[in-house]
Amino acid sequence: MSQRKSTKPRMIDIAERVGVSKGAVASVLSNVGKNVIRVSEAKRAEILRVAREMNYVPNITARALAGKSGMKIGVLIDSHAPRCTYRILWSIEETAVKAGYRLMIGQAHDDPQSLFDCYDNFMRHGIDGVICLAHEYSGHEEEVRACFQDKKNLVFHDPTEWEAPCVKIDRETGMMQAMRHLQETGRQRIGLWLPRNSNCYSYRQRIAGYRKSNQGEEFLCHGLPLRCCIDEIRDKKLDAVIASNDSEAAQLARELMRRGIRVPEDVALIGHDNDDFSEFYYPSLSTIDQNDEAAGRKFFELLMEQLKGNTPQENYTFHTKLIIRESSSRKMNKEASE
Structure with a gap:
């Protein structure tokens, strides 16, 4: 009985179709001999295209056994x-x-x-x-x-x-920019809302930036749930809040407006992370982008x-x-x- 021939594409098959050496294909697909064999950008693109068309899959196990990168x-x-x-x-x-x-x-x-x-x-x-x-x-x-x-x-x-x-x-820089912006727009009682009671590096940076830029009384709402944050805003007459992320800024905006507190006329809000929805929320959310x-x-x-x-x-x-x-x-x- 004849043995069924494997149809799995090999590097040599790609090389024959493109019209280059097997070494050139290996250089592009596996980074083998890339410092010795030079392949033009046009040929490189053609090799990658043909490999995709032929559904070429590298033998990762063989590469690992040979001491080569598994990619x-x-x-x-x-x-x-x-x-x-x-x-x-x-x-x-x-x-x-x-x-x-x-x-x-x-x-x-x-x-x-x-x-x-x-x-x-x-x-x-x-x-x-x-x-x-x-x-x-x-x-x-x-x-x-x-x-x-x-x-x-x-x-x-x-x-x-x-x-x-x-x-x-560096989250401290963005926090200091946010504080300066709020101060320049007339806000004087600015709070920082970090709802999770955490001492993580991210929170420490934000608190440091807030404290360096704050020119008045400190209003740090650390570890407080939404309801308690709303109470702090009302009781201490805050006119701006910086939230730990955009989702929490949106929740805060909705709850403030539900209680008849206008955003931004009564309380300005700034979120963090520049999530996709923040630009299309109403009102659109100011935020700190992390690149x-x-x-x-x-x-x-x-x-x-x-x-x-x-x-x-x-x-x-x-x-x-x-x-x-x-x-x-x-x-x-x-x-x-x-």
């Missing part, structure tokens, strides 16, 4: 992370795919051991390197350090307790530098910026409104 990276993320963190993940994936890499995702929440197990699983699957978007676990700092401190090919989101390559988001897409590209770039054997700079900082919309527009005085 896979892992990303560790908190399953309850805010939308902005998932936008960073999206940008990492988009950048990785363009470079020929695939992603494995490991998720955990409030359980550092689950995070460590995800990392170990990555290693068993021949992952080349890891981007860690979740490493802050209050009370477990030493465990996190013990797991990750001596590991190679790792990039972290925000600084760690030890020296390690990271992409840092998530550029940050995602930088995460991948720093990891690639390590995989090439280079020593990347320890920290790369992205500065946040204020986006001004209707919810914090200039305060109306009584004469103008009348």
Whole structure:
């Protein structure tokens, strides 16, 4: 009985169709010999197109056994992370795919051991390197350090307790811009609402920016639910509030207006993260943008530098910026409104 011939496309099949050597195809699809074999951009594009048309799938297991890159990276993320963190993940994936890499995702929440197990699983699957978007676990700092401190090919989101390559988001700058904007539009009693009772790095940065810029009495609504925040606004006669994210700013705006408190005439609001809906909410929400897409590209770039054997700079900082919309527009005085 004749043996059925495999129809799985090989590199040599792609090479014959394009009219180049197998080495040229390997250089484009697997980064093998890329420093020796030069391939023009036109040929590179043609090789990638033909590979897609032929549904070529690289043999990852064979590459790993041969000690070559599996062209896979892992990303560790908190399953309850805010939308902005998932936008960073999206940008990492988009950048990785363009470079020929695939992603494995490991998720955990409030359980550092689950995070460590995800990392170990990555290693068993021949992952080349890891981007860690979740490493802050209050009370477990030493465990996190013990797991990750001596590991190679790792990039972290925000600084760690030890020296390690990271992409840092400077939220303090955006907070100071928001405070200055509110003060310039006549607001004097400005509150900062951080509903979760957390001491995370992100919250510490925002509180620092608020306190550096505040020129009057401090109104820090830390760990308060929405109802209590509304009571604080009413009882202390706040005329502006900066919320921890856009979703909570929208909830606050709705509840204020339901109680007859106008936004922005009576209370100005500023959110955080520049979520897609914030521009189309009514009133449109002023917000602080974290440059998530550029940050995602930088995460991948720093990891690639390590995989090439280079020593990347320890920290790369992205500065946040204020986006001004209707919810914090200039305060109306009584004469103008009348």
